[in-house]
Amino acid sequence: MLHQTSVVVVVFCFLLVASSSYASVQDFCVADLSLPDTPSGFPCKDVKKVSVSDFVYSGLAAAGNTSNIIKAAVTPAFTAQFPGVNGLGISTARLDLAVGGVIPIHTHPGGSELLVVIQGTICAGFISSSANKVYFKTLNKGDVMVFPQGLLHFQINSGKAPALAIVSFSSPVPGLQITDFALFANDLPTEIVAATTFLDVAQIKKLKGVLGGSG
Template identity: 45%
Template sequence: MMKVVIVAILALATTLVSAYDPSPLQDFCVAINNTDSAVFVNGKFCKDPATVTANDFFFPGLNIPGNTAASKLGSSVNLVNVDKLPGLNTLGISLARLDFAPYGLNPPHIHPRGTELLVVMEGTLLVGFVTSNPNKLFTKVLNKGDVFVFPIGLIHFQFNIGQTNAVAFAGLSSQNPGLITIANAVFGSNPPINPDVLAKAFQLDKNVVDYLQKQF
């Protein structure tokens, strides 16, 4: 009986570990788009260590504000993940700069592979996340220097409630945390979700669903 329990625990642990970025077994594994490479780790090939340079661990430009005017929501996110910084491969971390125009919104979304730790650099943000069933909202107003954490996989948002621009930086516990924006995913999927499904799920008139799908 004890052996069965131990095997079950080990199987569960293996499942949990495999759900996150792998722990590195070497100093680094700089990502490279070269199928001739012999080593393939977490979706990326490893660059020959002999050809690695300091630039593989460098990304410039997070001092530059994002273009919030280009978004209908008045926000801009510059994510530095493994695709932009190859040296992040296997290190289980990434970084983002978030810019908000006055009353700009980073809409409800999830990161399926990463917990997010947010620090406000300028301005005032209303932030929050919603738990899995039962759906409880945890929300807080953040000012300059305040920090808030959004647990992995939970719906969360950031909203600039001030009359001036706001800036925040976020660390994420994955080299490629992923992003699913709830409204885009539900009303803007390709191909679209059957309107009858959405009308019943959201208890909306089908004409409203048609309107929302056209917005995305």
Template identity: 50%
Template sequence: MFLLVFFILISHSSANSVFDFCVANLSLPNGPEGYACKDPKRVTADDFVYSGLAIPNNAKNSSSSIPFLQTVETTQFPGLNGMGISIARGQLKVGEIVPIHIHRVCEVLYVIEGTIGAAFIDTNNTAYYKTLNKGEMIVFPPALMHFPFNVGSIPALTYSTFASENPGRQFVNNALFGGKLPSDLVEKITLLDHAQVQKLKKIFGGTN
């Protein structure tokens, strides 16, 4: 009898923790666990389909130093909510580089067209670099600084997948020189002089 009750309780607990999907209700606030679920009765097949990456986008980023990156997260694709995955499309002109940055989770970058140089730096300051051709991929471990760049003779196209529907992205230069961190403090942590810091703050839109 004890075993029967035990298995019933386990079965009941497991059933309560299992869900088919949780399409994001974007009208409600986002939190650490994602968005609240849309009423299943209002869910349609369109909630699980996204066509935005099918069309090349030639729009410019807010910063001319950043190649075009289109990240598809929950806000663009509500069906990703709770799925632990997202995707990004990168378009890099010849010689173009994505500035060094980090994500909260791991990234797998796959080369669709062109030739990409890709590197990441671990917490021992060891740099890992590889040239990737069409059809090859690389994994960037979570929270480590990394950057891809076009080393080929034609424009490059990449797709990246992330182990979260909200992986985040923080560019190191923007973090240091694009905010309100006082200049004297930036000078101390970067070992740059005042003129250099002011020049970089002007480029990245920082104040103070």
């Protein structure tokens, strides 16, 4: 009986190593955007149809439109825009902040973020889940800051000129949830928002009006 168990374990280990080895020889999995997305990413494009353009993206060259309520723009290079990053655990984006621009407190549930300041001055920080400790700093050109996966964080243009940063993520689809929009840009009843945030009803209705919410 022990001998049979040992044989089963050896065979299982062999199959596991064999499957891992097989997976490692697949150089890439360019996303086939014509097929539905899945929890593990887009299905792979037929390698015969893959070209160099799948591995190149020029969308970050142009500045984003910052004429909006937050005076900021994020230009993503995620799987949907850049199929070559599918399955690689990486992606990037361009962040433009006009004077007074802000990326409100938000979270990326799918990956950690690394920010590199290219131009201007940016005050950035995150809040830990342990005792809600805040880590923030004013960043200048060339400075780099990391924001751990899932933690609330923000970026503010704290200078007197437009700011530019390149951000990278440890996921091809990091996800995004902005706290302000989650609370005030939907139809969650005002009474529930008031009960769960301790804000007064008048302020909540004002914010819902600004951000397009109802209820």
